[in-house]
Each structure stands twice: as C-alpha cells, then as structure tokens.
Amino acid sequence: MSRFKGEGLTCVRGERLVFSGLEFDLGPGDALLVIGPNGSGKSSLLRVMAGLTPVAMGRLTWDDVPFTEDPERHRARLHYLGHENAIKPQLSAAENVAMWAGLRANPTGAGAALAAFGLAPFADLPARLLSAGQRRRLALARLSATPATLWLLDEPSVALDRESVARFEAAVAAHREAGGIAVIATNTELAIDQAAILNLADYAATSADIGALLGAGP
Amino acid sequence: MTRFLRVVRRELGLALRQPGDTAMVVMFFVIAVVLFPFGIGPEPAILARIAAGVVWVTALLAAMLSFERLFQGDFEDGCLEQLALVPLPLEATALAKALAHWLTTGLPLLIAAPFLALALNMPSPGYTALFATMALGTPTISLIGTLGAALTVGARRGGVLLSLLVLPLVIPVLIFGAAAVDSALAGLSIRPHLLLLGALLLGAVVLAPVAAAAALRQALE
Numbered sequence: 001m002s003r004f005k006g007e008g009l010t011c012v013r014g015e016r017l018v019f020s021g022l023e024f025d026l027g028p029g030d031a032l033l034v035i036g037p038n039g040s041g042k043s044s045l046l047r048v049m050a051g052l053t054p055v056a057m058g059r060l061t062w063d064d065v066p067f068t069e070d071p072e073r074h075r076a077r078l079h080y081l082g083h084e085n086a087i088k089p090q091l092s093a094a095e096n097v098a099m100w101a102g103l104r105a106n107p108t109g110a111g112a113a114l115a116a117f118g119l120a121p122f123a124d125l126p127a128r129l130l131s132a133g134q135r136r137r138l139a140l141a142r143l144s145a146t147p148a149t150l151w152l153l154d155e156p157s158v159a160l161d162r163e164s165v166a167r168f169e170a171a172v173a174a175h176r177e178a179g180g181i182a183v184i185a186t187n188t189e190l191a192i193d194q195a196a197i198l199n200l201a202d203y204a205a206t207s208a209d210i211g212a213l214l215g216a217g218p
Numbered sequence: 219m220t221r222f223l224r225v226v227r228r229e230l231g232l233a234l235r236q237p238g239d240t241a242m243v244v245m246f247f248v249i250a251v252v253l254f255p256f257g258i259g260p261e262p263a264i265l266a267r268i269a270a271g272v273v274w275v276t277a278l279l280a281a282m283l284s285f286e287r288l289f290q291g292d293f294e295d296g297c298l299e300q301l302a303l304v305p306l307p308l309e310a311t312a313l314a315k316a317l318a319h320w321l322t323t324g325l326p327l328l329i330a331a332p333f334l335a336l337a338l339n340m341p342s343p344g345y346t347a348l349f350a351t352m353a354l355g356t357p358t359i360s361l362i363g364t365l366g367a368a369l370t371v372g373a374r375r376g377g378v379l380l381s382l383l384v385l386p387l388v389i390p391v392l393i394f395g396a397a398a399v400d401s402a403l404a405g406l407s408i409r410p411h412l413l414l415l416g417a418l419l420l421g422a423v424v425l426a427p428v429a430a431a432a433a434l435r436q437a438l439e
Contacts, residue, residue, distance in 0.1 A: 050303060053439050076305035084296025090235040099231075102224050103304045 002077075002149050003027055003063050004049075004181055010057035011044050018044045019203040020057070024196075028179040031172065031192050035185075036200030042185035043083070045200065046152045049183060050080040076105060078150040085139035089128030093119055093138050096127050101145040113145035114138075117167055132159040140168055143175075151175060151182040157190060165190070221306040222314050229318030239287065244326045247280040251334045262339045269340035270348055270399035274392055276334075277327045277352065281359050282384065284323045286377040288315060288367040293437065298371070302438055308431035316357075316364040316426065324356035340399075347402035347411075351395040354415040361419075361426035362387050368430035371437045390418055 003025070010020040018041035026032055034042050047053040049060065051071055059066060067074035087096050094110045101107035114120050117137040122130060130138060136159045143151060151172070157165050169191050172182050184190065233240060254272050255265060292298040301311050331352050332345055340348070366384035370376035398411035 052299065052302065072305050072307065075303050078303070080299070080303050082296050082299050084294070084299070086296040086300040088232060088295070088297065090232065099228055100300060100304075103221055103228075103306070105305070 002179070002181065003061075004150060005061045005064070006049075006058065007061075008058035009045075009048065009055060009060065011041060011048055011053065012056040013041075013044055013053070017056075019200055022058070022198075022200075022203045024198060026181045026183070026196075028181065029176045031176060031182045031184065031195040032198055033184055033186060033190070033192060033195045034198045034200065035187070038187075040200040040204065042200060043154050045198075046080070046082075046154050046183065046185055049150075050078060050152050051075065052080075077148055078152060079143045079146075079148040081139055081143065081151075081153045081156055083154060085135045086142075087127045087130075087135055087138055089126065091127055092124050093127055093130065093141075094123040096138060097141050097145050100142050104146040104148070107146050108144075110141075110145055113141040113143075116144045116171060117141045117164065133161055133164065136160055137164055137167075140171065144171055147178075149180050151180060151184075153182065153184045155186060156184060157186060157188050221304065222310050225301070225304075225306065225311055225314035226318050226321075229315060230321060233318070233322040239284065240322050240326055243280050243284045243323050244330055246283055247276055247327055247330055248334065250276040250279065251338065254338070266339045266341055269335050269338035270344060270403075271396045272338060273331050273335050273340075273348065274352075274355075274396045277331060277356070278359065278385070278388060278392060280327060281323060281356070281363060282381045284319065285363040285367045285380055285384065286370075288319060288364060289371040289434070290367075290376065293371045298434070299438060302434065308434055309427045312364055312368065312430035312434065313423075313427040316361045316430075319364060320357050320360040324360050328352045328356050341403055343402050343405070344399045347399045347408045350408065350412055351398045351415055354412060354419055355391045355395045358391050358415070358419045358422045359388050361422040365426045365430045365433070368433035368437070371434065391415065394418075 006022060006024045009022040011018045022045070024032060034045055036042055044053060048055055051067065051074055061067065062074060091099065093114060097110040097113055101110060111120070111123070114123050117140055119134065119137055119141060122134065127135065127138065140156060156168060160168065172192060175182060184192065251272060254268070258264060289298060292301065302308055304311070328349070332349055335345065335348055363384050366380045369383060370380045373379055394411045394414045398408040401411060402408050
C-alpha cells in the first residue's frame with residue numbers, strides 16, 4: 001500500500017509565503033493535476049513533495065510516516081522531472097537514460113524506455129543534436145527506465161508535439177495501472193483520466209496565515 | 219557503495235568526453251611554471267632554491283581553474299537536482315565528486331609535478347618528498363575545492379569567489395608540502411610533514427563532504 005498525504009502544507013520561498021493550508025491525499029493509481037496561475041507555487045509544491053525544499057509548516061507523509069524520517073527511502077520511490085531536463089549534451093540519448101537508471105534500483109534498460117517515447121532512432125545520437133521537444137522526451141524516457149511509485153512532473157508537456165503528448169499520457173496511464181501515483185503540474189490540457197485537480201489559486205497565502213506562521217515561527 | 223562508484227564513473231565518463239578540461243589545467247600548470255625562469259632569470263642556483271615552492275603554488279592555482287565547473291554545469295542543466303534525488307546520501311555524492319575531481323585533475327598535476335621540478339633544476343633528494351607530499355596534498359585540495367564549489371554554486375562570478383574561499387583554506391597544505399621538500403634537501407626527515415599532511419587529508423575527507431552536501435542542499439532549496 002502506498003498513501004501519499006499532505007496536511008496543512010505551507011511553503012516559504014525566499015521571504016515570500018507561496019501557499020498555505022494545502023491538503024492532498026493520494027493512493028495507488030491516483031493522479032493529481034496541479035494547476036494555477038504563474039507564480040502560484042506549482043513548482044514549489046513539487047519540490048516540497050520531492051524533499052528538495054523543506055516544509056515550513058504542515059506534514060508530508062508516506063503511509064502515515066513523515067518522509068523526512070528516511071529521506072533516502074523517499075528518494076528511492078520517486079521520479080522528479082523539473083524544468084531542466086538533466087541531459088548531458090556530450091552523451092548519447094541512450095547513455096543519458098542509462099546513466100540515471102544505473103543510479104537507481106531495478107533498471108529496465110534504456111532501449112525500451114527510449115522506444116516508449118519514440119526516441120529509438122536517436123539512441124546513439126549525441127544529445128546536443130536533439131531538438132527541444134526531443135530533449136523533453138528524453139527526460140521523460142528516464143521515468144520509464146526505472147520503476148518508481150511516485151512521479152512528480154513539472155510541466156512535462158512543454159515543447160512536446162501532439163503525438164508525444166499522447167505517448168506521455170499513455171505512460172502516465174500505464175504507471176497508474178501498475179499502482180503508481182502521479183502528480184503533474186501543468187498549464188496545458190492533458191488527458192489524464194479521473195485526475196484530482198488542485199488549484200493553487202485556492203491556497204494563496206492570506207494575512208491570517210502569515211500571522212499564524214509568525215506566531216509559530218522560531 | 220555501488221551507487222557511489224557509479225557516480226564516480228559518471229564523472230569520469232563525462233570528463234573523458236571533454237578531455238580538454240583536464241588538458242587545460244595541466245597546460246596552465248606547465249606554462250605558469252615555465253614563466254618563472256623567464257621572470258627571474260636562468261640562474262640555476264636560484265631556480266633550484268625556489269623549485270618546490272613554485273611547483274606547489276602553481277599546482278594550487280591550476281587546480282583553482284578546475285573547481286568552478288565541478289557543480290556549475292550540473293546545476294545549470296538540472297543534473298544536480300537529479301543527483302540530489304538519487305537514493306544516495308548527498309554527502310557520498312559530494313565525496314564521489316571530489317574523488318573524480320582528484321582522478322581527473324589532481325592525479326595529472328601530481329604526475330606532471332616531478333618533471334616541472336626537474337625543469338627548474340630541483341636537486342635530486344627533493345623528488346621523493348615532492349611526490350609524496352603532493353600525493354597527500356592534492357586529494358586534500360580536491361576535497362576543500364569541492365566544498366568551495368558547493369558553496370559558490372549558482373553564484374554570479376563564482377569562480378573568483380571560489381578562489382577567495384579556497385586559497386586561504388589550503389595554506390596549511392602548501393606550508394607542509396613545500397617545507398617537506400626543503401627538509402629533504404637539508405637532509406632532515408620528511409616524516410613529520412607527511413604525518414601532518416595525512417592528518418589534514420583525513421580531516422578533509424570527514425568534514426568537506428558533509429559541509430559540501432549542506433551547501434548543495436541550500437543551493438537547491
């Protein structure tokens with residue numbers, strides 16, 4: 001069983017309160033679409049979920065255990081796709097995927113992952129020759145190369161053509177089918193079945209939250 | 219452990235694809251040392267007197283050139299985030315980075331050093347001391363440089379700042395490294411110097427990865 005839960009999450013970036021009082025509760029096969037205007041904290045929420053940014057207030061738990069208790073285990077169960085593709089231009093497409101897969105458990109091989117995103121013909125091409133959309137697909141192929149329960153995807157469909165978006169949607173569907181959880185921050189329409197929607201505009205910080213934070217602060 | 223070695227292998231693999239980076243550091247080392255006879259004059263006795271110090275100082279400066287790119291590239295293309303999310307403690311990743319840096323920069327400098335000392339007419343009793351102290355000193359420099367690189371990652375003009383942070387910290391390595399060669403030339407034991415350099419290395423192995431990991435976490439936050 002996997003239950004990924006957030007309760008009363010508050011995030012502070014720099015000196016700015018980004019969102020507060022945010023709640024979510026995800027089980028196996030669930031998907032969460034995070035939407036909201038630019039600057040509303042979509043990326044911040046994903047970074048908080050990945051454990052890159054510490055939580056200012058609130059609780060993030062996996063099976064009711066705060067994941068700060070064992071951050072390595074949390075990292076082992078998640079895939080995070082950020083704004084940057086984490087691609088080394090001097091390596092080939094296959095090497096890029098294999099490099100990251102090798103650092104995780106149970107790699108399934110770069111070939112299948114590349115094929116899933118239509119990159120098989122470019123496997124041996126240096127990544128610097130790939131187009132922006134192909135690079136994004138290469139970053140997505142990384143997700144398929146090793147199993148991870150939790151996918152945290154920040155604007156995954158940026159620069160993708162329509163066919164690739166369909167491939168991506170299929171990959172997410174297969175991931176959920178296998179009991180995985182997907183959290184996707186997006187500003188474009190994605191066909192994700194029965195996805196819960198979290199609009200960050202609803203959690204914009206209010207002055208009462210700021211007061212609570214100051215009261216609770218160190 | 220295998221993940222640690224895989225991170226090292228990743229770094230080595232990336233360095234091999236860009237051999238120019240290592241070559242540039244070694245070339246800087248060679249050219250900077252060769253400048254001294256031109257500046258000071260070709261008096262063999264004077265060159266022999268300053269050989270060890272010149273080799274040590276220029277090796278340090280050459281190493282400074284290589285630290286800026288240690289984390290900066292990974293930071294800019296998103297790889298650093300992914301490295302931080304690999305199920306391996308960030309401290310181990312930092313140590314792997316330092317080890318790979320030593321293999322790609324410290325080791326070539328170490329190999330080049332005796333030849334440059336020879337070019338400066340260093341007397342023969344000094345070579346063992348020079349090689350031994352550099353073998354102990356260059357890993358310490360790699361570790362401290364990794365810490366400096368982690369502290370300045372994402373900073374504007376990070377390279378200059380990095381040198382300002384790292385150079386004062388490696389002064390002890392320089393003192394004992396150059397002094398050991400002087401001792402050897404004077405016919406004294408180099409053992410105390412080597413022991414002190416060994417102690418500095420052990421201290422750096424323990425402290426630098428922890429501090430570097432903390433700095434990287436701050437940078438990624």
